Amino acid sequence: MRNVTVAATQMACTDILDENVANGEKLIREAAGRGANIVLLQELFEGPYFCQDETPDNFQRAKPVEGHPTLAHFQSLAKELGVVLPVSFYEHAGNARFNSVAIIDADGSHLGLYRKSHIPHGGGYQEKFYFSPGDTGFKVWNTAFGRIGVGICWDQWFPECARAMALQGAELLFYPTAIGSEVGNDLWDSSAHWQRAQQGHAAANIMPLIASNRIGPEAGLNGTEINFYGSSFIADQFGEKVAEADRETETVLTHSFDLDEVAMHRDYWCVYRDRRPDLYRPLMSLDGSQ
DSSP, X not given: OOEEEEEEEEOOOOSOHHHHXXXXXXXXXXXXXXXXXXXXXXXXTTSOOGGGSOOXXXXXXXXXXXXXXXXXXXXXXXXXXXXXXXXXXXXXXXXXXXXXXXXXXXXXXXXXXXEOOOOOEETTEEGGGTOOOOOSOSXXXXXXXXXXXXXXXXXXXXXXXXXXXXXXXXXXXXXXXXXXXXXXXXXXXXXXXXXXXXXXHHHHHTOOEEEEOOEEEEEOTXXXXXXXXXXXXXXXXXXOEEEEOOSSSOEEEEEEEEHXXXXXXXXXXXXXXXXXXXXXGGGGSSSOOO
């Protein structure tokens, strides 16, 4: 048996970085106190979701990996608590900026980066203004508590992302997120759709999935507002939700998995044995052409 306890969290964010870091630390400590080995914070938790507006001043939020104070803070915390932390941050690299996650192992070491591959752009979610398309490719890491893959928010809608990580031997999938109401279409609520898309990744890859989202209303600079709907959750290897947060409450969710048992289920279903990559050429084009 290889029992691993994972945690999803959700919280509201202010424009005071130190407050958000302290709040994130509080949730991680609570999760660790409940036995969590890997704890997921939400996407870009250092501040409000600034992508509602195209404002060059927000470029100053990005910082290089080297000497990044938030990453250093959570490296120390991971070492103290003996937990694995995928930490989302706005990365400045050369003249480029990326929406990135640093993978911090349970001894505080920095295992590497994933840069968000799929970058959305629409009302209230104008990310192409701020982020270059990620250039790392989909990656997995051997941590103290298993081999993990991490996608970021919009990556959730692309089954290719989850499958690529699964093919590289991921045992758990993590998705930090910032998603809420649709600017200009208040009647549209994507929360259930958002969950089901990821539950499908878990079921199709026979692999647990952990998703963390932010909560609360956040105002843009031009009269817009997004209400982030939380609904963070943990799904098991069959796609069933085994833990779920509500839409408004700061929350820590935990659940334990026996990774050996999960691997046995993957072997039983043989979905990896029966793949036909020789027929998947249309996936290599934007229009499905051969």
